[in-house]
Amino acid sequence: MPRKSPEQTILLDQLKQIAQGLGETFAPFCEVVVHDLLDPKHAVLAIHNNLSGREVGHPATELGLARILDPEYPQVIANYANQFSDGRQAKSTSIGIKDSQGKYIAALCMNVDLTLFQSFQTAIGQFVSVDAQLAPGESLDPAGTDLIRTRIDQFAARLATSPRALKADDRRALLQELKSAGLLDVRRAMETIAAHLGVSRASVYSYAK
Template sequence: MVKRTAEQRVLLDQIKQIADGLGQTLAPFCEVVVHDLLEPEQSILAIHNNLSGRAVGDPTTELGQARITDPDYPQVLANYANQFADGRQAKSTSIGIKDASGNYIAALCMNVDLTLFRSLQMAMGQFVQTATDGPKETLDPAGTDALRDRIDAFAARLATTPRALKTEERRALLGELKASGLLDVRRAMETVAAHLGVSRAAVYSYVR
């Protein structure tokens, strides 16, 4: 058993706590592993959401060995392609942990199983597909484009955005819209409220 300093013991304990929290947050899609690089032959101290089939006490990986032999090895390797033993594709991130002397003592590793996400990506791609030769139809009430354009132009004159308009500026805007007849457009109040990011009741109060 390798003798560790008090600082190293504290660091390893804190890393285990971080791994526990990450594991709970990212379950069940992300495996979170803590490696003790002071004992590379049995480096795995903790493993959460086990996706790789490894166990506590298993040896370190090639990255662990590289960090042990080279203190200048990159501390963070993020989002690199990886693969589980059964062939499932993974996205991995490995974070090396150094002690006060600048030597690697541990690694916190995260391995995301991409299988489900790629299935979802394909399903979503199919779901959002639309026919290019279908009929032309709009579900937006006539005139709402002009209403939004007028709001955008008003905000642009003030060098701001519709959602950043102040109360008095909104009152002035509604006055302009009313005078131009744009508030007579069907569902005008709902359109204005959505574009300004406020409630319909607030829009009615600006018109008074």
């Protein structure tokens, strides 16, 4: 194995810390691997949430070898289809790490096991499905509250923010806009506004003055 420069050693050590943090954040669904491309025969330097069955010291992947051979190889390849050895589908992202000389020295790879999420997707799809033909035209939401929420969302979007991130002055302007549109007269309007803004009803009344 070639001797590493102090810079390369520091980069690899820092990358191991990043990988640990990502692994702890996205456990147990995402495998996070650090590849030492300076030692391709024993490239796997660290592995968290081991989903692939690999071990520290395993060789570089084809992607890693491609980076070793070509410094111009794309540095970030995100969300590409992959597969674990047992056939489970995965979504992978690989990030190449270069030193100050522009040489690939490492790669940070994340492999998400899609199996569980696909099961969730199927279950959720079944759960939220409704039969519109059987609907009696009933609504559990008072008429007009959907419009209130839509107007709040539109107001926040114009300011490039979210309803709950609106500042006090913006909330006052919003309430005046809703008042001018007659939406404060809708039943449970104040309660709807408070819930959508994430504030108390008392605050909404004060903004409306």
